[in-house]
Amino acid sequence: xxxxxxxxxxxxxxxxxxxxxxxxxxxxxxxxxxxxxxxxxxxxxxxxxxxxxxxxxxxxxxxxxxxxxxxxxxxxxxxxxxxxxxxxxxxxxxxxxxxxxxxxxxxxxxxxxxxxxxxxxxxxxxxxxxxxxxxxxxxxxxxxxxxxxxxxxxxxxxxxxxxxxxxxxxxxxxxxxxxxxxxxxxxxxxxxxxxxxxxxxxxxxxxxxxxxxxxxxxxxxxxxxxxxxxxxxxxxxxxxxxxxxxxxxxxxxxxxxxxxxxxxxxxxxxxxxxxxxxxxxxxxxxxxxxxxxxxxxxxxxxxxxxxxxxxxxxxxxxxxxxxxxxxxxxxxxxxxxxxxxxxxxxxxxxxxxxxxxxxxxxxxxxxxxxxxxxxxxxxxxxxxxxxxxxxxxxxxxxxxxxxxxxxxxxxxxxxxxxxxxxxxxxxxxxxxxxxxxxxxxxxxxxxxxxxxxxxxxxxxxxxxxxxxxxxxxxxxxxxxxxxxxxxxxxxxxxxxxxxxxxxxxxxxxxxxxxxxxxxxxxxxxxxxxxxxxxxxxxxxxxxxxxxxxxxxxxxxxxxxxxxxxxxxxxxxxxxxxxxxxxxxxxxxxxxxxxxxxxxxxxxxxxxxxxxxxxxxx
Amino acid sequence: xxxxxxxxxxxxxxxxxxxxxxxxxxxxxxxxxxxxxxxxxxxxxxxxxxxxxxxxxxxxxxxxxxxxxxxxxxxxxxxxxxxxxxxxxxxxxxxxxxxxxxxxxxxxxxxxxxxxxxxxxxxxxxxxxxxxxxxxxxxxxxxxxxxxxxxxxxxxxxxx
Numbered sequence: 001x002x003x004x005x006x007x008x009x010x011x012x013x014x015x016x017x018x019x020x021x022x023x024x025x026x027x028x029x030x031x032x033x034x035x036x037x038x039x040x041x042x043x044x045x046x047x048x049x050x051x052x053x054x055x056x057x058x059x060x061x062x063x064x065x066x067x068x069x070x071x072x073x074x075x076x077x078x079x080x081x082x083x084x085x086x087x088x089x090x091x092x093x094x095x096x097x098x099x100x101x102x103x104x105x106x107x108x109x110x111x112x113x114x115x116x117x118x119x120x121x122x123x124x125x126x127x128x129x130x131x132x133x134x135x136x137x138x139x140x141x142x143x144x145x146x147x148x149x150x151x152x153x154x155x156x157x158x159x160x161x162x163x164x165x166x167x168x169x170x171x172x173x174x175x176x177x178x179x180x181x182x183x184x185x186x187x188x189x190x191x192x193x194x195x196x197x198x199x200x201x202x203x204x205x206x207x208x209x210x211x212x213x214x215x216x217x218x219x220x221x222x223x224x225x226x227x228x229x230x231x232x233x234x235x236x237x238x239x240x241x242x243x244x245x246x247x248x249x250x251x252x253x254x255x256x257x258x259x260x261x262x263x264x265x266x267x268x269x270x271x272x273x274x275x276x277x278x279x280x281x282x283x284x285x286x287x288x289x290x291x292x293x294x295x296x297x298x299x300x301x302x303x304x305x306x307x308x309x310x311x312x313x314x315x316x317x318x319x320x321x322x323x324x325x326x327x328x329x330x331x332x333x334x335x336x337x338x339x340x341x342x343x344x345x346x347x348x349x350x351x352x353x354x355x356x357x358x359x360x361x362x363x364x365x366x367x368x369x370x371x372x373x374x375x376x377x378x379x380x381x382x383x384x385x386x387x388x389x390x391x392x393x394x395x396x397x398x399x400x401x402x403x404x405x406x407x408x409x410x411x412x413x414x415x416x417x418x419x420x421x422x423x424x425x426x427x428x429x430x431x432x433x434x435x436x437x438x439x440x441x442x443x444x445x446x447x448x449x450x451x452x453x454x455x456x457x458x459x460x461x462x463x464x465x466x467x468x469x470x471x472x473x474x475x476x477x478x479x480x481x482x483x484x485x486x487x488x489x490x491x492x493x494x495x496x497x498x499x500x501x502x503x504x505x506x507x508x509x510x511x512x513x514x515x516x517x518x519x520x521x522x523x524x525x526x527x528x529x530x531x532x533x534x535x536x537x538x539x540x541x542x543x544x545x546x547x548x549x550x551x552x553x554x555x556x557x558x559x560x561x562x563x564x565x566x567x568x569x570x571x572x573x574x575x576x577x578x579x580x581x582x583x584x585x586x587x588x589x590x591x592x593x594x595x596x597x598x599x600x601x602x603x604x605x606x607x608x609x610x611x612x613x614x615x616x617x
Numbered sequence: 618x619x620x621x622x623x624x625x626x627x628x629x630x631x632x633x634x635x636x637x638x639x640x641x642x643x644x645x646x647x648x649x650x651x652x653x654x655x656x657x658x659x660x661x662x663x664x665x666x667x668x669x670x671x672x673x674x675x676x677x678x679x680x681x682x683x684x685x686x687x688x689x690x691x692x693x694x695x696x697x698x699x700x701x702x703x704x705x706x707x708x709x710x711x712x713x714x715x716x717x718x719x720x721x722x723x724x725x726x727x728x729x730x731x732x733x734x735x736x737x738x739x740x741x742x743x744x745x746x747x748x749x750x751x752x753x754x755x756x757x758x759x760x761x762x763x764x765x766x767x768x769x770x771x772x773x774x775x776x777x
Contacts (some may be wrong), residue, residue, distance in 0.1 A: 034737050039752035072739035097629040121670055220695030223736035258679055259735055297639045299677025302733060316637035317669075318676040375738055377697035383739035415696060450736070451696045465699050469733060475676075578754040580709050599714070602756045 004278045006162045008284045010155075017156040026061045026103050027081040029144060030090075030301050033227060034262065036075035041092070042078050047095040062101060064153075066328070067143040067231015067266075070385035071131055074114065079126065079144065080197035086126040086271070087112035117381065117403055121392060123276025131382045134365070136371050139347050140224070140387045143231035143577040151273040154234040160279055162350035166242045167287040170353075175246035176202065179349065182357035183369035188214055188305075188342030189420065189446045190522075191368070191435035201329040202247045204337035211244045211252035211291075212333065212340040215263060216310055218302040218416030220469070222449035224373035224385055225343035229256065230261040233270035237293065239286065239346030242353060244291040252293040255310055257302060261598050266296050302419075302473035306521050307332075307340045309475065317522075320475045342447065344373060358470050364390035368434035378451035380408045388433070395429040398452055406459035409454040411535070417446030419466045419473075420526035422533025423459060442533040444526070458555035459538040460545050464492035466530035470523065481524030484515035488531065500546035509535065554616035559599045561617050564605075566591045574604035575614065622647055623655045627662045634663055637673060640737055649685045686721040686728035688766055690714075691745040695734030698741035702755065706742055707731070709756035713763050726770070727763070 004010050045065050049164040052058050069077050072086035080102060087098065087596060090112060101107040113122040114129050122127050141224075146153035154160070160175035166175050180195030201209060213236060214276060217225040229236055240252050254271075256264045271293050274280040282290045296314045303309045304319040311333045312320040332338025348370060352360045361369045366388040374397065377383045388397060394414060398404065405411050413423045422443035424431065431437055435445050453462065471485040491508045494500050512528030519525050544550045551559040564575070564584075569591040576584040583599040586592030594605070606614040626643040630636025635661070644655050651674050660667040674680045692710060694703045707718070710729055714722055718731040737743045740752030746762055 034750065035739050038737060038740055038743070038752040072737075075740075085662065089670050095728070161745075218734065220734035221738050222698045223732075223738055226736040257736075258638075294635075296635065297642055299638045299641070299673070300679035301677050301731070313633055313638065314664075316634040316665075318672050370652070375697075377702050377738040377741065381656065385698075385739075418696070449696065451700060451738075453700055457700050457716075462696075462700070465696070473733070485704060578755070578757050600705075600708055600756070602708065604705075604756055607755070 002277070002470070004285060005168045007168055010160060010164055010285065013277050014155050014158075014517070015019075019064075021156070024060075027066040027102070028061055028098075029062060029066050029079045029081070030150075031067075031069045031075060031077040031144075032065045033072060033075070033143075033231065034223075035068065035072030036077060039075040039089075040133070041076035043161060044078065044090055044095060047092045048099075048472045051099055053093055055099070057099075057103075061099075061301065064147050066146065067148045068385065070137075070140060070227070070387075071129075071382070072385070072425035073383040078112075084127075085126045086124065086129065087118040088114050100503045109396055114139045131384065131386070131401055131405065134392075134396060135387050136389045137387045138351055138363075138371050139228065139235075139344065140231075140373055142235065143227065144419065146232065148233055149269050151270070151277060154232070157356070159234055159350075160238055162353035163238050163279070164285055166245055166353050167285055167289060172202065172246045172248065175242060175353070177471060178357045179246070179352060182352045182360040183364075183367075184345065184348055184352060184360065185368060185435060186342060187344035187348070187372065187447065189219075189417070189444065190444060192346055194341060197329060197341070198243060198247050200327070201337050201339040206337045208251075208336045209247055209249040210291075210333040210336055210338040211240055211247065211249040212310070212314070212338060213240055213252070213254040213343060213346050214305065214307070214340055215254060215256045215260070215267075215343045216298050217257060217260075217343075218305040218473075219447045219449050221377055221451045222375050222376055222418060222447045224448055226260050226344050227385055228262050228347050228373075230260070230266050233266045234274065235347045235350055236267075236343055237270050237274055237280070239282065239349035240293060241291055241347065242349050243339065243341070247290050249292055249339065252291065253296045253312060253314055253333075254293060255296045255298060255304075259298075263371045263450060264295060264297060271295065293314045301475070302469075303475045303521070303523050306523060308521070310340070311338065318475075323520055344448075353543050365432060365434045367436055372445070374433075374434070374448045374450045376450050376452070379409065379454040379457065380404070380452040381406050389525050390434045391432045393430050393432055394424065397433065397450065398429065404451065405454060410455045411452055411454050412457070413453045413459070415443075415451040415453060415462065415530070416449065417444035417529070418449050419470050420444060420522065420529055421446045421449075423453065423462065423537060424533075425537040434484075437501060440604050442529065442536055444529070456553055456555070457494075458551055458553035459534045459541045459555075460492065460496055461555045463531045463534040464489065464496055467492055467527070470527045474523065478518075478520040480518040480523065481520070482597070483526065484511055484519075484524075485527055487511055488515070488528070492531075495542065495545045496556040498545075498549045500542075502546075504546060505535065505542060554603075560601060561596065562594050562599055562601060562605065563605070563615050563617070564592050564594055565613045565615055568611050570611045570613070572610070574608045574610070578608050580604065580605040607611055618648070618652060620652070620654050620658060623658045624662070627659060632662055634665065637663065637665075637670070638677065641677075645680060645756050650681045650683055653682075658667070677693060684721070684725065686725050688727050688747055689730065689745075690727055690763075691730045691732050691735070692718075692744070693732050693735040693737070693741065693743040695738060697733075697738035697740070698734075698743055701741045703742040705756050706744065706754050706759045710763075713760055727766075
């Protein structure tokens with residue numbers, strides 16, 4: 001790797017990289033995101049590498065193992081450029097055929113194409129797939145263009161251009177102004193204006209200032225930060241260096257959950273490469289500005305996503321938050337001014353510097369600018385990562401991009417904002433998605449998890465799930481959060497196990513209010529949101545559990561019983577094959593029955609029954 | 618148990634206190650838990666109180682002070698996995714292994730862990746078994762994974 005000491009060195013390097021890319025080159029990209037890994041993309045990639053080498057066509061074909069492409073549900077994904085062919089669910093056995101037919105003869109393999117669920121039309125290119133069509137992939141888009149472990153790929157698509165622009169054409173104050181005017185707000189959850197935070201940190205007295213990237217993506221159901229840091233780590237790093245220049249920071253940390261081993265590895269690789277190239281360390285690009293970054297690992301504590309707890313964790317302490325009367329921009333890591341932003345926020349910075357604040361602020365709504373990446377998951381057909389302009393409606397995301405319901409059950413709500421957010425009912429799906437409108441309906445943007453729920457989801461169970469989640473993750477420092485959540489959990493346990501009474505909901509609401517009002521940090525303050533929003537929009541479900549001892553969604557096991565209708569059962573035996581406890585009995589072609597005493601109420605029989613004969617009461 | 622490697626791990630992080638969590642991770646990766654002897658060594662080299670190290674080791678969920686089983690079964694119970702039936706898989710795993718989450722089977726073969734999100738939400742419910750992700754799980758598939766590990770064990774005889 002060459003050491004770059006000036007802007008012209010960087011440009012020369014870029015020209016050199018681009019000159020090596022041949023005009024007629026075929027690029028085969030295999031998605032290496034974690035979702036695709038679960039579907040066996042590593043084997044597909046290895047098979048490609050082997051076949052390309054064996055057939056001696058490595059001069060004609062460039063094989064790329066990219067970061068997450070977003071459409072995880074359809075993995076492993078393979079794309080072929082320049083034709084722009086999009087193959088999904090590719091297996092090892094398909095590799096030779098792709099090389100001989102598609103790459104060799106230009107023939108498209110119909111069986112690997114995406115099929116539109118409604119029109120049944122086969123779609124060849126990514127752009128035509130409904131999942132991608134309505135998206136605006138500014139931040140996530142480059143994941144498919146580069147190999148995350150190759151700095152040359154990032155330089156080739158214009159990487160570090162924003163950094164050189166900031167260092168040589170702009171004063172630190174101008175960089176801050178640009179970010180302020182762009183209207184960029186923190187993507188981690190609260191939506192605090194990024195430029196304002198930078199300015200406060202720059203103005204805070206002190207020689208030493210720290211820059212932190214928060215990749216402790218603890219919100220269950222959200223994984224965009226993981227995909228960004230895994231798939232395009234240099235874009236995050238470039239954002240951090242620009243931020244450090246604007247704020248006057250000399251040292252930075254990327255704090256990564258240890259549950260994300262690939263993100264840790266790719267971030268580590270990126271910092272090492274950047275350091276070797278002279279983009280990190282002393283006198284970056286010969287500008288006189290010095291900055292370096294280290295990787296810090298988390299230990300599996302949700303509360304460490306909170307800035308003060310995260311800082312304590314980097315210091316090698318127990319991750320307990322502190323009261324924020326003095327903000328971290330004034331006194332953070334080791335007591336010094338510290339600017340902390342989320343992965344997605346940092347990745348937006350190079351875009352804004354390159355294309356300008358006017359361009360950025362032209363996207364989105366009045367108070368929420370740019371795009372936001374959501375992880376669209378749960379009971380929806382097309383699951384994966386979607387990047388959309390702020391202000392798009394929930395309806396568009398869930399139905400146009402997500403393709404609507406998954407298995408015949410009607411969608412009834414979407415949960416946003418993780419354990420700090422709430423459930424939004426289907427009647428409000430025309431709501432434009434931005435920071436403020438989500439808060440108005442009792443939820444929040446959060447880091448961008450969007451978990452779709454259908455009629456098979458019990459809202460009391462979901463509320464209980466979040467309370468127990470937070471009870472377990474509470475650091476225990478302050479009483480309202482530690483004890484309050486425990487009691488709320490007990491009340492919800494009682495309701496879902498048929499022991500709820502008239503008093504339960506009154507007490508639950510009262511406790512929720514106290515926990516929200518008196519907890520120290522954001523975890524406790526927002527903890528009651530999932531319960532309060534569920535009560536606000538789905539109260540009848542709570543009442544059914546309490547008064548009729550019935551779970552309408554047939555989820556709460558204490559309140560349900562499985563049986564098979566004698567008249568409807570065709571005796572196909574599918575149910576007895578899937579039953580993990582062998583509770584389903586019956587002869588072939590004869591009506592089956594369930595032994596209640598050994599039935600674990602898992603519902604597997606109901607899921608496979610084609611005759612709809614399995615009943616839940 | 619040989620603790621020579623602990624010294625090398627501490628060297629890697631230049632005895633820095635900021636490296637504490639990473640040091641503990643590396644020790645756990647090597648020994649499958651945090652042995653007391655190793656923690657004493659960390660305390661002395663980092664010039665920290667053993668109590669503080671113990672505090673960190675017990676606060677963060679990733680760490681264990683008791684030896685883990687040979688096979689690690691991690692079940693994700695993030696929201697997406699939860700609404701798609703994660704708890705049903707947990708019930709099945711508890712039944713198969715006769716242990717509670719966080720525990721290890723008496724024969725030291727399996728450890729069952731829960732995690733609040735593995736970040737593979739699109740293909741939930743997800744299980745992470747011995748370093749491999751398994752997506753779109755159901756109770757039967759989960760049961761088969763355990764059966765397969767047991768079968769391989771029998772096939773390979775005493776070695777495993």
